[in-house]
Structures are given as C-alpha cells and as structure tokens.
Amino acid sequence: MQTITFKEAKMTLLGALLLAVMAGCDARGQESATPLPPPEVEVAVVKPESVTLWGAFSGRVEAPQTVELRPRVSGYIDQVGFEEGELVSEGDVLFVIDPRPYEAREQLAQAELARMRSQLTLASSEAARSEQLWERRAISREEFEQRNAAKTMAQAGVNAAAAALESAQLNLEYTRVKAPVSGRIGRAQVTRGNLATADTTLLSTLVSVDPLYVYFESDQQTVQDNPHGQSVPVRIGLAGGDDFPYQGQLDFIDNQYNPRTGTLQYRAQVANPDGALRPGQFARVEMPVAAASAALLVDQKAVMTDQDRRYLYVLDDDNRAERRIVETGRRVNGLLIITEGLGAGERVVVNGLQKIAFPGIEVAPELVDMRRAPSPVVVATAR
Secondary structure: OOOOOHHHHHHHHHHOOOOOOOHHHHHHHHOOOOOOOOOEEEEHHHHEEEEEEEEEEEEEOOOEEEEEEOOOOOOOOOEEEOOOOOEEEOOEEEEEEEEEHHHHHHHOOOHHHHHHHHHHHHHHOOOHHHHHHHHOOOOOOHHHHHHHHHHHHHHHHHHHHHHHHHHHHHHHHHHHEOOOOEEEEEOOOOOOOEOOOOOOOOOOEEEEEEEEEEEEEEEHHHHHOOOOOOEEEEEEEEEEOOOEEEEEEEEEEEEOOOOOOEEEEEEEEEEEEEEEOOOOOOOEEEEEEEEEEEEEEEEHHHEEOOOEEEEEEEEEOOOEOOOEEEEEEEOOOEEEEEEOOOOOOOOEEEOHHOOOOOOOOEEEEEEEOOEEEEOOOOEEEEE
C-alpha cells in the first residue's frame, strides 16, 4: 500500500480543482460562441404612386354681403319685427317707423296733384278756344299766347305735383325698413319708441350666410408650384377641428402680392345652407398645390432625424440594414414623400427600429403593407 504524504494530497486536490475550473471555462466559451438569431423587424416595399399634393392654409370666413341698416326717413320707431340673431329673408319688414306723418304728406300730395290737374283741364280748354278765336281774329295775338302759356304752366304744375306725390309715397314706403338681402340679422341698436334719424342712425346689421367666402393667403413658392387657376375645389374646416367637412370652390385670386407679407390672397366660396358657418370665424383651408405621378411614400415612423439630416434603414439583398440619408417632401395621409435618397422597390424598415443596434446588422424581415390603414382621401400638407 502506497503512502501519500500530506504535500502530495494537497497538490492532487489543487490539480483537480484547476481541471474543474478549466472545464467550466471551456463550457462557457462554447456557450458564448453560439450566434444570436437576427432581430425581427417589419419592412415595407416602396412603390411609386400618383398623388395630389394639398397645401394647408389659415383663413377667415366673411360674408359676401354685409349691410348696415339705416333709415331713409326720420321718425320714431313704432315696431321691431324680428328676433335678434335669427335668419331673415329678403323683403322681410325689420323696423317700422311711425307712418302717420308720411301718410298725411302723401294725402296732401294727392290733393295737390288733383288741384293741378283741374287747372290743367281748364287751361287746356281755354287754349283750345283761343286757337279758334285766333283763327277768326276774334282775339289778339298776345291773348292767344298767354292762354297757351297758361296751359304749359298748368302741365308743369301737374308734373311737379306728380313728382311730389311719388316722393311722398317713397317716404311712406321707407317707414317700413325691409331686409335688402337674405341673411342673419344682428342686435337691434334702436328699440321701439326711440327716434331714428334719416341716413344717420344705425338700426342693426345684416350679413348674408349662404354662400359664404373664405379668404386665405399663400406664399410665393406655393403659388409658383400651383398649376391650377380659379375654379379649384378646396376643403374647409374650422379652427380646432381635425376634419374638413365643408367643400368649397376657389373663385378669386388677387391680381398682386401683398408688399408687406409677400403673399397672394385667395378666396373660396362655400355653401352654408344650414347657417352653421358664421362670418368672422377662423378656418383651415386645404387647396391642391401640385401633383406627383410617381411619388415615393414611406411611413413617417420609419424616418428618423440626426441633427439636421433625416435618414431611414433600407435592407440589402443579404437582409442587412443600411442607413440611408434622404430628403423628405410633404406629408400624405401619414406618409412622407421621399424626394431624394430612395428608389422604387427598395425595402424600408418601418417597425422595430430600436432593434437595429448598428448599421449593417443582419435582420429577419417581415413584409408588411406601407399603408396600415388606407384612406380614400389624399391629404398632403406643407413640410
């Protein structure tokens, strides 16, 4: 039996421990050498599309007709014939001025006209007799001319009396202040019993409501890019909203730029049969400014920013993510138009960008549609 010294036993134990440690390290090395699977990302193929590019503008709603109602005759207000803020029709009686003084003047004018007509009848009869007498030389030439002059003066008197009667009738008609246009009436500035002075007192204001105008301004670059003229359809929405429920038609483009702002004014006409729009409201306007027959569109989430540059990741034939610097254009339904740096048919990473640790990494692509939720309406806004 071989005797093992304490020193030999100690060396044997240390050797066994060393072999165990070396075996563990070798096992961990083999485990770490196993390659990780490529990260999974979603990619979409870029396809050229025909789109209409729309520019977004801020505008203001205005009424085509705004009327300040003032009386044409003076008098005390006898009646207010409307509810403030309601819709009225052309010809509706809005105010009535006490008509009694003007009725009396009309009657006086009628009496004066009747008197002048009777004088004309008498003068005409005398002129006819004088002509017969003059033919027989029964009266002098002077008397003949005087009777004819009297007839002429009587005719002039009838004409003057008829004009005075017409004026009195007009003034009587003016005591009924009517709506010159259809629209929405404002607040009554003068109420019953108060004196209204002709051509001075403001009774109320009236604005037309259907159709309405929307004025907005465009910068010079947008005007140069816009291939259209008048009669262009536009979309209109109210400030604070996200949709454009009103459809309008461009009907006016100003003939010169504003020298202070460098912008050109546009006007669109929009139907407002229910009176929902009101003059003075701020509005958002979208107008087609250009068309692209082969635009390259990518999901906005795929485009990232590095300082002042924009880039995205494109897969090569080996499914390696290549960083690509691009130039972007307008937004179209959540997609961005890529004007430079990208070609049709290339695969762009649209989801899982956080898994790309460095350019050139191999990924496991899953093909998806560039438009996750297609929209039937093409909406493009300025960059």
